[in-house]
Amino acid sequence: MQGQEILPAIATHLLDSARTNGGKAPSERDLAEHFSVSRGQVREALAILEAMQVIERRAKSGIYVNTDNTGIEAMAFLARAGLPLENRQIYEAVEVRKIHEIKAAELAAARADDENFDRLRDILVRSEERIAQGEGIDGLDQEFHLEIVRATQNTLFLNICTAFYELGGNRLKVYFRDPDRNRKSHEEHKQIFEALVNRDAALASALMVSHLRGAMSYWSELLQPAELSD
Template sequence: MKEKNLLAELAAYLFSHSDNATGRTPSERELAEHFAVSRGQIREALAILEAMRIVERRAKSGIYIDTKQASVEAMALFARAGLPLDPIQIYETVELRKIHEIKAAELACSRATEE
């Protein structure tokens, strides 16, 4: 299974198979068995999802879904995986992008030369 496919499919699977009350997901072993890949591949995919702030891995406790601080990249992954997007996160992301674009335009104007 290609890594990009694994990421989107893993994210979707984690959302659909996490405990509603705690956010706890299946173990690495269970995930590896389900996707028919090695635990190393699952660990790598989980590391990426953790960097995107989609999951939190807790030593001797498990893997937990945590999307409250999910990155912009996570939102793109959610869309690709067909997962629902949080309207507040979408609004905040668009707002942040507008701020960055305005600042970039200001910097470009201030650094412009006659050339």
């Protein structure tokens, strides 16, 4: 097994094993035997997963998987590896992403430069073309929103929001299967863009709130835990 394949493979195996073993994962030796790799390779992979808080080592007890206490970086890693996340994790990530993007619109109105505006214009043009061809704009929607975050000129902010999008990439494709939803989203993107160009932070933020409200309503129906919807 190649080095780049070991980490997601071990993560998948750990999660599967933990679900049927009270959260406890196999030992280093068992993992090395299962994947036919050295214990050093296993130890290195586990160290990365521990740093991301996917697992924890308990003295004299073994390795345990933290399914309920996973940080955004770890959740993004699991999503990239194709591993399923809990509905609560996804819903909470969507909720926090909304908070970040509203603030991003406000900051971008003051900080966006000509390159940001050029990229946003290009995204809107390509969105028009995709819609005219009857195709979804899921990838372009992500580009548009992340370009607004990039326009804040805050790299850490961009890294955080990129991680949020990695959690829901496949779900965006489902969301944008509806042609009406594509057109509505595109029109709202154009309004947000105009507010940014006019340096109207209050309007850009308000338009982003309205824009994300529809998406939040959609995801709430699909993902919101029952105990939160009572």
